[in-house]
Each structure stands twice: as C-alpha cells, then as structure tokens.
Amino acid sequence: MNTAAEQTVSAKLNKSANAFAEAKCYIPGGVNSPVRSFRGVGGTPPFIARAAGNRLFDIDGNEYIDYVLSWGPMILGHSHPEVNRALLAAVERGVSYGAPTLLETELAKLVNRLVPSMELVRMVNSGTEATMSALRLARAYTKRNKIVKFVGCYHGHHDSLLVKAGSGVATFGLPDSPGVPDSIASTTITVAFNHFEQLQEVFARQGEDIAAVIIEPVPGNMGMVLPQPGYLQQVRELTARYGALLIFDEVMSGFRVALGGAQALFNIQPDLTCLGKVIGGGLPVGAYGGRREIMEQISPAGPVYQAGTLSGNPLAMTAGITTLRIIAEDPDFYPTLANKTESLTTGIRDQAEKAGFNLQCHHLGAMFGLFFSDQPVIDYDSAKLSDSTAFNIFFHSMLEQGIYLAPSQFEAGFMSAAHSEADIQQTIAASAKAFAKLADMRC
Numbered sequence: 001m002n003t004a005a006e007q008t009v010s011a012k013l014n015k016s017a018n019a020f021a022e023a024k025c026y027i028p029g030g031v032n033s034p035v036r037s038f039r040g041v042g043g044t045p046p047f048i049a050r051a052a053g054n055r056l057f058d059i060d061g062n063e064y065i066d067y068v069l070s071w072g073p074m075i076l077g078h079s080h081p082e083v084n085r086a087l088l089a090a091v092e093r094g095v096s097y098g099a100p101t102l103l104e105t106e107l108a109k110l111v112n113r114l115v116p117s118m119e120l121v122r123m124v125n126s127g128t129e130a131t132m133s134a135l136r137l138a139r140a141y142t143k144r145n146k147i148v149k150f151v152g153c154y155h156g157h158h159d160s161l162l163v164k165a166g167s168g169v170a171t172f173g174l175p176d177s178p179g180v181p182d183s184i185a186s187t188t189i190t191v192a193f194n195h196f197e198q199l200q201e202v203f204a205r206q207g208e209d210i211a212a213v214i215i216e217p218v219p220g221n222m223g224m225v226l227p228q229p230g231y232l233q234q235v236r237e238l239t240a241r242y243g244a245l246l247i248f249d250e251v252m253s254g255f256r257v258a259l260g261g262a263q264a265l266f267n268i269q270p271d272l273t274c275l276g277k278v279i280g281g282g283l284p285v286g287a288y289g290g291r292r293e294i295m296e297q298i299s300p301a302g303p304v305y306q307a308g309t310l311s312g313n314p315l316a317m318t319a320g321i322t323t324l325r326i327i328a329e330d331p332d333f334y335p336t337l338a339n340k341t342e343s344l345t346t347g348i349r350d351q352a353e354k355a356g357f358n359l360q361c362h363h364l365g366a367m368f369g370l371f372f373s374d375q376p377v378i379d380y381d382s383a384k385l386s387d388s389t390a391f392n393i394f395f396h397s398m399l400e401q402g403i404y405l406a407p408s409q410f411e412a413g414f415m416s417a418a419h420s421e422a423d424i425q426q427t428i429a430a431s432a433k434a435f436a437k438l439a440d441m442r443c
C-alpha cells in the first residue's frame with residue numbers, strides 16, 4: 001500500500017513477514033489485538049523477541065527506540081531490574097491463589113494515596129473490565145440507564161462503549177461494531193469532546209435518565225487531544241447538578257499525565273475512576289474505584305455483581321506495587337518525564353516546520369500526539385482532518401530508522417524514564433529525514 005519506504009522496511013522484516021503469515025493461519029488477522037496489525041499504515045508489524053529499557057528487538061535483529069511502551073504501561077521502560085526482581089521472587093511463591101493476599105490491600109492503599117478520590121478500589125484484569133464494571137455500578141447506583149460518552153474516546157471493547165469509539169475502531173474507519181445489540185447501543189449517547197454546549201443540550205433533554213458521563217479527561221485514542229481550559233470543570237458541575245456520575249477513564253492518563261492522573265492536574269474530583277496500563281507495570285491489571293458510598297454497592301459489600309478468577313493476581317499486584325512505589329518516591333520523576341516529552345515534541349515540530357509541514361504537537365506529562373494538520377485539533381472531527389497519508393509515510397520512515405511509533409494517527413505516544421537525551425536527539429534527527437522524504441515526495 002505504501003511506497004518505497006514501506007518496501008525497504010519490509011526487506012528488513014523477512015522473518016517477521018513469515019511469522020505474520022503463519023500467525024494469520026491460527027489467529028484472526030495474526031494478532032491478539034487489532035491495533036498491532038499495522039492495518040492502518042500498511043506493511044508488516046515487526047515481531048518482537050525481547051525488550052529492555054527503551055528498546056524493542058525484533059526477530060529479524062532490528063532494534064527500535066520504543067514510544068509505544070506496550071500501549072502505555074511501561075513508564076519505567078522495559079525489563080526494569082527492580083520490577084523484574086520483585087516478579088521473579090513472586091513467581092517462587094506461586095503465581096495465583098484465588099484467595100485474598102496482603103498484596104491486594106497494599107496496591108489498593110497505594111492507589112488511594114495517589115488518587116484520593118478512589119476511596120475504595122476493586123482490581124480487575126484490564127481497562128475494558130474496569131469501564132464495563134464502572135458503568136454497571138453507575139447504572140445500579142443511580143437507577144438510570146443512559147450513558148454519555150465522547151466521540152473518538154475509547155474505553156475498551158464492551159458493548160455499551162463500542163459506540164463512536166477511537167483507537168483501532170477509528171483507525172480502521174469502522175462504523176459501530178457489528179454484534180453490539182441496538183438495544184444496548186441506543187442507551188449510549190455520544191457528544192463531541194470539548195464542546196460543552198452539546199453536553200448541556202443532551203442533559204437539558206434527557207438529564208433525568210443519564211446514569212453517567214464517561215470521559216477520557218485527556219483523550220489519547222483519537223490521537224492525543226487536550227481539554228480546553230475549564231472544560232472538565234464544566235462537565236463536573238453539570239453532571240453533579242443532574243445527579244449523574246462522572247467517570248474519569250484514566251486507564252491511559254492515570255500515572256502518566258501526572259502522578260495523580262488528570263484529576264490531580266486539573267483539580268477535579270470524579271465520582272468513579274478507571275485505571276489500567278501503568279497500574280499493572282506491564283502485567284494485565286485494571287482497577288475501578290471512587291466514592292465509598294458508591295463502591296459499597298459492589299458485591300459482596302452490596303448487590304452489584306462483578307468478579308474475576310485472576311483479579312488481584314499476585315504477579316500483577318507485585319508489578320503494580322513496585323512500579324507505583326518507584327514513580328511515587330522520586331519528586332523529580334514527572335517533571336523530568338514532562339521535560340523530555342516537551343523536548344521531543346518541540347524538536348519534531350521544529351523539523352517539520354523547517355521542511356515546510358504544519359504539525360499540531362500536543363503533550364502533557366509523559367504522553368504526546370502529532371497531527372499532520374494546519375488546524376487546531378480539539379475533537380474527533382478535527383483529528384480526522386489530519387493528513388493520514390503523510391502520517392503513514394512518516395511512520396514508515398521512522399520505523400525504518402529504528403523509531404517505533406504507534407501505527408496510527410489516532411493513537412498517542414508515550415515517554416518512559418528509560419529514554420535518554422541521546423535517544424530523543426536521535427528521534428528528532430530521524431524525524432528530519434522523514435520530513436525530508438515527505439517533502440521530496442510532495443515535489
């Protein structure tokens with residue numbers, strides 16, 4: 001699909017291409033999550049053999065500076081020695097018990113300390129489970145059925161929220177997924193992010209029926225988009241006025257835009273919060289939590305059922321505890337990450353400008369987004385206006401030069417503690433070459 005850049009990459013990915021072909025014989029599309037397939041940008045995804053620090057190593061012997069970081073979790077970098085040591089020791093004690101452990105309380109306490117709005121915390125195995133369970137709880141607590149979500153926000157792949165979703169759904173240009181019953185989709189109302197008047201209108205018409213508004217406070221699944229000043233506060237006030245719960249989906253922004261997540265940064269207290277990614281330190285963990293009185297509705301404290309054979313798994317808790325302790329201990333951890341992210345995005349934007357391209361660069365904490373657009377990007381409609389062909393060519397040129405970005409314009413990028421100044425300069429230099437290639441192709 002893509003050009004010379006892609007063919008050069010493919011030549012370096014012979015083993016991966018064969019592995020991908022074989023995987024497709026046994027796994028739908030050859031992947032266990034669609035966003036890994038490179039369907040949006042074309043070409044062969046490198047099959048990864050191992051990872052260390054900020055590097056990925058594929059089975060063809062190529063090495064990449066990684067800005068995907070397993071889609072966000074690896075904030076300390078891959079194979080962090082302290083996390084690995086803790087995990088190896090945990091393996092020796094047995095990998096799962098299906099019975100209470102001290103580790104679960106320890107992680108819940110840590111989360112409560114870092115995100116105080118989460119007075120009670122329930123561990124699950126993924127971000128999807130966290131948002132799915134939070135919606136059920138919100139519906140039960142308010143005795144209302146309708147949910148409001150924002151176009152281009154992604155909250156996982158369960159029925160209620162697979163409506164006008166971002167991430168892979170946006171990348172592949174899918175309308176709402178087949179298999180989601182109309183009866184469920186029709187309980188989900190969608191409005192544009194950053195357009196408070198739309199939310200106001202919805203509440204004016206149906207406010208008494210709305211159980212919850214679920215929002216990515218800093219969306220990262222339509223590319224990375226920033227909330228307009230005061231917007232999240234307005235959403236908070238409106239939901240409170242109508243007795244609807246405000247659910248912050250901080251699966252991506254949690255422990256990433258700041259230690260306490262977007263809610264700490266913008267000083268907003270949601271009723272419920274969903275976490276995932278960083279909280280598991282690379283193992284499968286999600287969590288939801290919030291006001292005690294609401295969370296006490298969850299079984300067995302209350303009647304709302306939610307369960308999990310592997311929930312609170314000792315390995316996952318160990319990786320999460322070790323990661324959160326490390327990031328919480330060092331007061332310079334987030335300022336350093338934020339500076340690195342800013343210097344990366346500023347450097348890339350400067351190179352784009354030199355080559356005559358308009359690039360919208362967003363960053364907050366250790367999260368960033370790049371749009372090939374001369375318009376401000378504030379919502380899904382403006383994100384869609386960006387030039388995806390230019391992005392695809394840029395993406396493949398960067399990959400060829402050993403820089404691993406998310407394979408879609410509708411995804412965010414991530415910085416880790418393991419990225420050095422030299423890596424950032426190498427990435428900026430690679431971007432200069434990628435823009436030069438794009439400029440050549442334009443002529």
Ligand SMILES: Cc1ncc(COP(=O)(O)O)c(C=O)c1O
Pocket residue numbers: 125126127128129131154155156157216220221249250251252253276277286
């Ligand atoms: C904001 C947000 N919520 C929920 C999810 C779903 O998490 P998971 O993929 O762990 O199910 C994701 C990522 O996939 C996400 O970015």
Ligand SMILES: NCC(=O)CCC(=O)O
Pocket residue numbers: 033034035036071072154167168220221411412
């Ligand atoms: N931004 C989208 C994700 O993080 C999802 C990853 C996946 O579904 O594999």
